Amino acid sequence: MRPFRYELAGDDEGAIAAVAAAPGAAFIGGGTNLVDLMKLDVEQPSLLVDVSRLAHDRVELLGDGGVRIGAAVRNSDVAADLTVRSRFPVLAQAVLAGASGQLRNAATTGGNLLQRTRCPYFRDASKPCNKRGAGQGCPAREGDHRNHAILGASASCIATHPSDMAVALAALDASVDVAGPAGRRTIPLTELYRLPGEEPWVENVLERGDLVTAVEVPPLPDGARSSYRKVRDRASFAFALVSVAAVLEVRDGVVRSARIALGGVAPAPWRARAVERALMGAPVAEESFARAAVAELAHAQPLRDNAFKVPLAHHLIVQTLLDLSAAGA
């Protein structure tokens, strides 16, 4: 670990100014990802600005029935919140599916969204990695890529985004409140992340000094149901091979609306827009769900060792939709 100065932020303005002024500075929330990466010398900030005790520690029910979740709220508190559990089960399930009890107690909402990939080459500073350094190359392509992306990747990077919570929030059309040197703004979560393209080190649209302050989740349509399903090598405490977050609204045996996001398959939470389009007005039936899944996964670009994710994603999408539509029946 490189030496660093540490400051406990007292307010947003101070935190933002401190990070904006120092090129090597980073915000720290629970530290469950950042401290891990600092031990690996993948992250080497020279200044840590601790934002975990800022007044963004509340889950608020909003007037329209949505919720605003402060960026400093710990993952455990998001999942335990009764409003989240009853109105947005997909979100509670997604958070509970991630990490371990101890990690969920420390990890913050903001930190969870911005956590970095688990790619073993990225995490090993002795290995080349285009995300860590432009032009270094991507050894995963010909090497160990069983858990890498089948959608949204590029020639320079095939890493996936590891967050479960972000997948649920993508399906929920959540938005992210950001405060920064240029002022405050709100970004749809689906527009927060950048696909690697030719600049895999750029993972999101945030600028230096931008601080996530809250996530807002709009209410679900009346009668819509939601759930999160995760497939992984172990029954617990493992990242997703493939996961699905689904929000489904059914009326008279026909899909009125559907929002589906996939995890474990792309460099960012992946809204399955082709599935959603194919489902609109479709009868609730396995054939419709299967056809919709095929429409999305036709664009998949599997590699030598992760092609299993394509049929896995297909079956998971179909099964999740079947379960959701049966639950509502």
Place this chain on the structure above:
Amino acid sequence: MRGDGGHVPVHADVALSINGETHRLSLDTRMTLLDALRERLGLVGSKKGCDHGQCGSCTVLVDGRRTKSCLALAVAQVGREIVTIEGLAEGDVLHPMQQAFIDHDAYQCGYCTPGQICSAVGMLDEVRAGWPSAVTEDLDAEAVVLGAAEVRERMSGNLCRCGTYVNIVPAILDVAE
């Protein structure tokens, strides 16, 4: 990758509350809570297994919540109440969880055991608070029904290479009653 990084160690003076006592330390900002406990305070009950938040042998309670001390920076713990395995007993009276682990023979080499016990204590508080887990069927239920499957899921952040899980689970269920 990010920033040029400093090269000269930075020290900070902090007051840490551990097991009810305040300790004033001057430490390198890079020092984790785990290393502060073991190296500076002689509290070697908390163990360093993986040092990356994966094995759970470093688990302590911070403000009553189970936390992996290997990923917690010591300088970030100012103002928090930390309880380690050494702080669970009251004098000579073992904490019920410690006693249950003995009664159920829930350890072999003992290396993961302090972390298991602290994690289990924190976990039962979470159960009492009605927190659901990934295997909880009814998310809307305000009370948790604790069985073996719930215990295993909730304790999945604590690994045991000796394989004493088979006795850890009944030990925890025993205390939960």
